[in-house]
Amino acid sequence: MSKRPPPDPVAVLRGHRASVTDISFHPFKPILFSGSADGELRIWDTFRRQTVSSAWLHSAAHGIVALASSSSLGTNKFVSQGRDGTLKVWDFDDSGLSRIPSLTIKTNTYHFCKFSMAKNQSTGLKEGEPSKNCIETEEAHTNQSCSESSEGLPYVALSGENSSEVEIWDLKSAERFVRLPSNIGHNSSSVSSKGMCMALQLFVPSESQGFLNVLAGYEDGSMLWWDIRNPGAPISSVKFHSEPVLSVCIDESCKGGVSGAADERIVMYSLDHSSSKDL
Incomplete structure (x- = not known):
């Protein structure tokens, strides 16, 4: 029995310069967070399919391991995990992403x-x-x-x-x-x-x-x-x-x-x- 080919993507989001290591949808907004091995975060508008903000949250030597946005954090916050032994909570709004995390936890896990x-x-x-x-x-x-x-x-x-x-x-x-x-x-x-x-x-x-x-x-x-x-x-x-x-x-x-x-x-x-x- 022959296998059917995979469906074509609805859209392809391009912008990262290194391998994408994690993605997370916002629970209430048409927003996608993506992180890469060089520590860059991108916030995407899924309607326009464009980057609305980007920043390096963790060093390029360690990169981003995971991202998450949850109703438990509130509407305008998300968490990033780097392989530098830290978790960071970030604020964002329509004008973009904060450059300084609102909370940094040194977990010492790598x-x-x-x-x-x-x-x-x-x-x-x-x-x-x-x-x-x-x-x-x-x-x-x-x-x-x-x-x-x-x-x-x-x-x-x-x-x-x-x-x-x-x-x-x-x-x-x-x-x-x-x-x-x-x-x-x-x-x-x-x-x-x-x-x-x-x-x-x-x-x-x-x-x-x-x-x-x-x-x-x-x-x-x-x-x-x-x-x-x-x-x-x-x-x-x-x-x-x-x-x-x-x-x-x-x-x-x-x-x-x-x-x-x-x-x-x-x-x-x-x-x-x-x-x-x-x-």
């Missing part, structure tokens, strides 16, 4: 793993509507902190300074508030044996009572599901792939996902929140 912003279960909330969020801090895992917020969850997960660990950072305070596995856990060595953390998805399923969960893919093909209420050990561990996991994504219901790996397999799976053993 991996290729892209950071992940928190994904809430889709509830039909519109921009600006309040939602109730609960988090825990690294210092007091048993104390629940809940607050009303109109900006959602301004948290990011990234591969830690120890490349087998996952760290979650608060973009408002520029502080790390949890490490997975935690230092108090007895499973640190077993997680380290899985190699580097290669792909992440931070999410908030309704069954978790608002607490952050993380799905992490590792160098040996394993995937671990973490709930920050139990930072010492994952609530589930599977190995769908025989090669490093390169990407993971959770659907809008936070009840299923998909992963891709270097073994050329794409795997779809469900997330069973009623079980602590399996994905």
Whole structure:
């Protein structure tokens, strides 16, 4: 059976001088962010298909690893991750991009793993509507902190300074508030044996009572599901792939996902929140 040829592109956006390393659509505006290996960001108007602003956010020696824009940041902000060990929050408006970041976090992580912003279960909330969020801090895992917020969850997960660990950072305070596995856990060595953390998805399923969960893919093909209420050990561990996991994504219901790996397999799976053993 002959394969059909791929469809022609609707448009081709040209302008970067180096390889494009990440792209991200704005959640509410017809805007596309793109970053390249030489550290350049371009903001594109997807209607006119033209660059409306560009700047070098990270050095050419390190480049941009990842970009993200989210309703949790507000309408006129986005985050960039460079291989220089920093996360930066930027402001932009119709006149262009700010030349100085509004926040810089020195994470001291120099991996290729892209950071992940928190994904809430889709509830039909519109921009600006309040939602109730609960988090825990690294210092007091048993104390629940809940607050009303109109900006959602301004948290990011990234591969830690120890490349087998996952760290979650608060973009408002520029502080790390949890490490997975935690230092108090007895499973640190077993997680380290899985190699580097290669792909992440931070999410908030309704069954978790608002607490952050993380799905992490590792160098040996394993995937671990973490709930920050139990930072010492994952609530589930599977190995769908025989090669490093390169990407993971959770659907809008936070009840299923998909992963891709270097073994050329794409795997779809469900997330069973009623079980602590399996994905």
